[in-house]
Amino acid sequence: MTHALFATRLIRSPLAHDRDAAADIAASFADMPPEVAGLLGAVAGCSPYLKGLMGREGDWLRAALAQSPEEAMALVLAEPQTAEGAETLGIALRRAKRRAALLAALCDCGGVWGLEEVTGALTRLADLAVDLAIRGFVAEEIRRGKLPGAVPEDAATGAGMVALAMGKMGAGELNYSSDIDLVCLFDETRYGDLAGEARTAFIRVTRKMAALLSDITAEGYVFRTDLRLRPDAAVTPVCLSMGAAESYYESVGRTWERAAYIKARPCGGDLAAGERFLRALTPFVWRKHLDFAAIQDAHDMRLRIREHRQLNRPLTVEGHNMKLGQGGIREIEFFTQTRQLIAGGRDPDLRERTTVGGLAALAAKGWIPGEVAEELTTLYRAHREVEHRLQMVGDAQTHDMPVTAEGVARIAAFCGEAEGAFRARLLDRLARVDALTEGFFAPGEVEALPELSDTARGIVEGWSHYPALRSERAQAIFRRLRPTLLKRLMRAANPDEALVALDGFLAGLPAGVQLFALFEANPALIDLIIDVAATSPMLARYLARNAGVLDGVIGGSFFAPWPGVGPLVATLTQAMAEVGDYEKKLDAARRVMKEWHFRVGVHHLRGLVDAFEAGKHYADLAEAVIAALWPVVCAEFTRKHGPLPGRGAAVLGMGSLGAARLNAGSDLDLIVIYDAAGVEMSEGPRPLAARPYYARLTQALVTALTAPMAEGRLYEVDMRLRPSGRQGPVATSIQSFTSYQENEAWTWEHLALTRARPLAGAGEIMAEVEEFRRRLLPVKGKGAQVRGEVAQMRARLKAAKPARGAWEAKNGPGRMMDIELVAQMAALLVGSPLRGVERQIEAGRKGGILSDSDASTLLSAYRVMWRLQAGTRLITEDVLEPAKLGEGACAFLLRETGAARAEELGRSLEAAALAADAVIGACVGAGERDGETDDAAG
Structure with a gap:
């Protein structure tokens, strides 16, 4: 791609704060185009640091600005890649950092690059530095024989070691003088019993890498490196095994660590191993249910940061922390990441690393209004620009506005504004960010309870003893929620009856934090709960055991038209494909099925569909579950016993399922028909004869449907309508089935056959069974x-x-x-x-x-x-x-x-x-x- 020259793309310039410094630099570069020399002077007049770089790198700068900045940056990044040895690499990286910093600053101040291009260029340099350092020091460990079994070629992928870029580096959003947050891990499975020896070597690599990047020499430094985001940093080594890290996150990982991993990205070493680790961490970061409790965690974190940094003072320009202070950058990031954590487990489209991208994804999926996303994006860009100017002044990792009027005037000039206008606009932006984000985080005040009868008061007082209110956190949320619950109960046709029903619902809840946080964030759900509890105690009990189904209510499509079997199969199939092992797939199917089952019940209860529509919807859902689950069951069975012998099998729905009309409590009448086509044994790790193969495959399907798991069970299954009922095999060959129906079946079995319907399995067998059914019924009806x-x-x-x-x-x-x-x-x-x-x-x-x-x-x-x-x-x-x-x-x-x-x-x-x-x-x-x-x- 061809890019225009630097000079032709200038659209803005700072105002020179130090006019003497500006004139000095402008004169030094008088041989360059006037608009370029003017920009250099204005930048130098605001930043002593950049003025110094211009003097040190003058010859390089002239050549760089005579071409496109993209070409210049590519050359900057290319040079360190030819360096040999740690000392040479350190010098080359420091030179690259000086030049990248200078070029990015000029592109930023001149409007040549936007925010993403500036931060992206800085991040690419950081990635390169980390990767080159890891590969170089790993190669050294291999030469010294310190990595068991590793050969020189392994250095190219870090011999199983990876650095994960966290925070702004992970998102490609490095600020101008940012440090880099890294988590260093290694794949212990490559080293077996010698993993301990390998860990010692990788710890050395990590320490040497951090020193190479962070140490200040005569050439400067590359990036300050922070390794404290690793699991339990106070007691763990600087590089630890992926297994140990995964175990930590699964057992004691906290919400702030989940938020950190939204942006995590492999940046150096074994990138493939890093991607595998992040995939394994998906259930920790992205919860399967909507996670509104994360709002309280984020709010508490914000308050702790403000208290620790003493940032709870009135909003002023002097000394204001642009990152952590009121209305600052972190508020926008928290707002975005917390909403991503709430819903990203259900919608992978929300798992966007960048802040701007995350806001756009949330708006596209209806989690925030589009105009809010646009405004926060504009505010975020403006905040980041001020942050960059603060850091460009002296290459300091600071986010604080100057504490003097003179300092503020310098930053205003660096942003190209008069001091008064800059102050007013900055305060407006901070206040606007605060207004847009504070209401999302800050919990409401506890309202007074409405007047209650003695009986009602006794019921309400008993709530404190329920399992869902055991924790202090649940109690705190519920205290805020309780007045709203009781006020809305008063609107029910019979408030006392509704209260008793709600009491039953609360009594059945095993835990409350997530659900109460969900209600607090979505008050409309309270009306639904009261409606359900007052009308259908059974559905309320179901809801108490399966509160996760409420996720679907606020997912955006709960009240959309019924999708039909095909889209349901696709939804179930995708949910199962997103998880690894077989049991997790079965749980995923249960989770999806329960949400849709609950949806049908609510639609029926509220009169959105009648009994006949609901009956069809329940039947569609059951058919979709079987159609989506059958291939998964077959794949697992095939893994153990080999592919299905012969032509495979078909699953038939009988009774009400065959007639496509079920109710909320229906079980499923099924039979399985197979054709081994003369194949006597399966071919697999544990081969089976054809008849027991299909019998056990059928039992596997029944178990997949009926087994109580973490997410409950799918359906009860009845297979008594198979040939010979309980006495017959659970799976029937097509030859036995047709022969039995023609010669031995009772009239009641022919009656049952009038409602038989193929649902899943081998298409040829499904077609043959249906064709046989249609041919047999006229004969047997005579x-x-x-x-x-x-x-x-x-x-x-x-x-x-x-x-x-x-x-x-x-x-x-x-x-x-x-x-x-x-x-x-x-x-x-x-x-x-x-x-x-x-x-x-x-x-x-x-x-x-x-x-x-x-x-x-x-x-x-x-x-x-x-x-x-x-x-x-x-x-x-x-x-x-x-x-x-x-x-x-x-x-x-x-x-x-x-x-x-x-x-x-x-x-x-x-x-x-x-x-x-x-x-x-x-x-x-x-x-x-x-x-x-x-x-x-x-």
Whole structure:
């Protein structure tokens, strides 16, 4: 890429504070273009340090400014790379630092480069210096035989040692006179039992590197080097093993260390090993749940810094710390990093190292308003420019404004402004940063509690004994939160009932800091919690056990349209791909599933979807879980026992899953069908015969779905609808399946087959099973015994599963299971491949099995029964007792079923069940008589 010459790109200049110094330098460079000589003079008139560099590097500077600054900087960075030996390298790096500092300062002051170009050039020099030093000193250790097993070629990658650039260096944001923060590590796995010997060598390398860069000689210094960001710096060596570091962060790592690793980047030595370490540290830095507790940590840190540095004084220009003081650079960085920590675990797009990039990413994802991001970016750039001018004056690592008016006037001139205007604008900017960031960090005052009844007061006082409020930190947040909770409870239809429900929710919480911080940062969630608790105690208990699902509520898409199976599969697949081992993948699937499951429940509860839409959404989610999980289970099983023998296997959904209609508490009816295609054994580390292979693979799928893990379980699974039920193998070969269905299956198994649906697995087998199902049903539906066997099944169901209460929707004559049974019978009799209840009844009507009026009666009854059943399962796992329902739950069920009052719902249920029972009895009863006639005739 071709860049324009330096002189043609000048757009601004400082004002010369020391006019004599400016005139002196301008005269020295009078041979250069006037605008360049003028810039050099103005800069020298503000910075004694840069004036000295101009005198020392005059000949080089003339040549550098006669070309593009990018070309000049490339030459500066190239020179040290040819240096041989530590002494020569030290001299070359110091010369490069002088020249890079001078060139970057002139590009900055003349407006030739923007902030990122200035800080990027300084960072590239720092990277180069660290890498060259590590490689040189590692080569020396190898020559001395101090690194066991290492050969000279290993020096090129640091023989497993890496320096991680932290802070501004990691982000490519080094300030003008910045020190560099490094964490030095080595990959102990390369050295086995001799890792201790290697560590000793790498400690020497680290110390020599730090001295080479930091020591001040006649040539100056390269970079002041700070190694104190390493784990437990007071007691650990300057270079430690990656395993030890990882163990530290996993066990005792703190929020400030998590924030530090947002910017961490390998910069020297074994860069690949450094990247592996940072990937391993991802769960520590980026929490899987939204981490609003980080706000309090950041706020506490800000206060400690201000108190330690005695920065809690009124806002003035003199002596103000541009980095740590009120409204300073660190406020913007904390604001950005804390929000990144909150949500970056869920959204990798937020894991941006730079401050400006982080603000843009947060705005793009809706975590902060776009105008706030733009304004903070402008303020940040302006602050960094002042910071650079402070440091350019004397090459001091300072962030403090001068304490004298004369000093402030120098910095104003260096920024190209008159002193009065500079002061006013600086104070405005500091105040604006403070206004934009302080409200995010500072917790609100504790409000007074609303008036409570004696009963309510007793409940509230009992909260202090709950597990979620054991820690002082949880108590502090909850004290601020409690008045808001109680005030919003007062708005519920029945405040006392809502309070009892909320009490149950709080009692079930195992921990509170994260959740209470989430509520404090997102007050709208409080209304949702109270709504859920007052309407569905069961959903509230679920929420208490799985509070992480609330992350999805504020993730931006909670109330967006339902995505469907395909996008859900993609979301689950991505979540599992982002973690390493098998168990973590299963936990990731649980986390995603629970968020979406909770979302369906909330949408249903709030009337955003009705029972039928919710039923489809629950079924979509279950299908997506199976479709995403099956390849993961197969891959893990393949790793142990080799690839699937033959053509593979297919997973079929049966029952309600096959019909694509589930409720909040549904389990999954599954069967697995495989085709070994004559292959007798798998080929792998532990080969298995084909039949046990697929049986154990099926068990692995069931375990993946049902095993209780850190994130709970996915679903309960029922495999009794496989051929021969409990007596049959858990996985069935396609040959056995087709033969059994054709020759041995009972009518109830053919009825079950009317709702079978392939969900995942080998595409050919899925297609063959579906084609076979469609071919078999018309044949088996012609049997004269179908109605009679259905009648017998109905009688057994009536005896085994009677209605359990006035609002029973599922069991009993004329209720949901009864209607589903006759719908399946109708589909079988007419040979229809349709799976849903409504479609099967319609197929029966078209096929003459049901009259128009009978079909209408069954559909009307089924619809009210399903609405009630879906609503019931969202409210309770137990028998629904109308008299014990809370007002919120009762109102929800009435709204769902369209009844005005509870008594009306009870009457309409009974009438619908009686009408449906009469239709079903007539339809199935005719079959009984036909069967008896056929038997007698035989």
